[in-house]
Amino acid sequence: MASFGLKVIRGLFGLGERLAPGVSGRIAFELFCRTPDANRPTDGERRAIERARDFMAEARHHRLKTQTGCVAVHEFRPEPGRARAGTVLVVHGWRSRTEFMRVLIEGFREAGYRVVSLDLPGHGQSTGRRLHLVRAVEAVRLTADWFGPFAAVVGHSFGGAVAANAIAGSVRATAPVAADRLVLIAAPSSLQMVFDGFSRALNVGPRSSREMARKVERIAGRPLGDFVGSRQLREAKVATLVIHARDDKEVPTDHAEDYASAGDHVHLHWADGLGHRRILTDRAVARRAVAFVSDVASPSAGLLRAAG
Incomplete structure (x- = not known):
């Protein structure tokens, strides 16, 4: 009611x-x-932030100045002893923040990647209470200027749509972001x-x-x-992995299927049973994303389109 x-x-x-x-x-x-007030998290969000306190302490924290405030960027170096494989940018969704992307970040760090995670304007440790796609894409572009180019950009939910638009250069006067791979998790396409x-x-x-x-x-x-995922991915031609759950109640499967229709460079993997947010904490999903970014031409990656 x-x-x-x-x-x-x-x-x-x-x-x-x-x-x-x-x-x-x-x-x-x-x-x-x-945007929701980042200083007034729900009880569940507060517990997740507290659990990630030690994890966040391992990062180097940066603040980049924008036209409307500052965005927080958290830099996680590869785990000791791991060869550096490149840099991965992680972009969270609406009412989210870097702490909630922990499983993905840890997966890439363990594989030897430096991970840069952006708190979008109005979220996490970034300033402001206003966010739209253009402002988010501009924040990604700014992060790329400082930390790119990227081996991959990985986005969840709204962050996935932001990542696709940033790579495709959909926003006027904002140059495309360079990345070898793109991973979209539970992302809206339209x-x-x-x-x-x-x-x-x-x-x-x-x-x-x-x-x-x-x-x-x-x-x-x-x-x-014009802001349709299949159109953006047809223009960008970046090898892309789309991960989606058929039981996602926030972003229907039509969005994943639209991305997948862009061409053979887009691979669709169904992660059923994980909904819209649990998909972020699933280590099998993280491993799938890391494997795709590490070797998109491998036999296992080639099966991703039919997986699920």
Whole structure:
């Protein structure tokens, strides 16, 4: 059952659609971009952050200045005795942070990679309370300027969409990020579908939604409908592994299948039973990602398209 607050918001957007759709659309876009307060985690998030305290202490911590604040970048060196295999950039999803990417980061460190993990604006130790795709891609580009090029970029959920757009160079005046491999975990492929879901949840009407789309085009330099994963991966031609669970309740399987339709350079692996967030803590998923990045031409990697 919807909360009283949600019912009020839905009612206000319904009224705005009738009386002032331009204003309603702009307010909806700002609400869409509003990030959770990183200083007020849930009990579960607080426990995860506490468990990762020693892990985070092993990193070198950097702060990169942006036009709107600072982003935190955490640099994890390979484990002692491991040969350095290159640098992997890890990008978390919405309402997430570096601590929640621990299993993936450890997997790549154990394989000899330096791992650079970015806290997106409004998340973790980065500043701000506002985030959209363009600002996220700009943060990835800035991180690449300091720490790239990358052997791979690995993104979960929203971070996967950010990674795909960063590599494809989808955002106006932001150069593509160089990477040999791309790993997308539970990632949405269509920005339009994400906006549609948001609009349905908050009762944002069609005229207000069109104003949201115009806002995206003004910021990003291209129409909302251009931000589709299969199109980006067809343009980028980077060897890509898509990992998704059929029981993911936040990002439907249609998104994974869209990415996979981009061509033979995209490999799809089903990790069923792991949902949207448990997939991040599964060590078999981490091993699959590391194996793909380490040797995309290996026999095991070649089977990934049919796996699952």
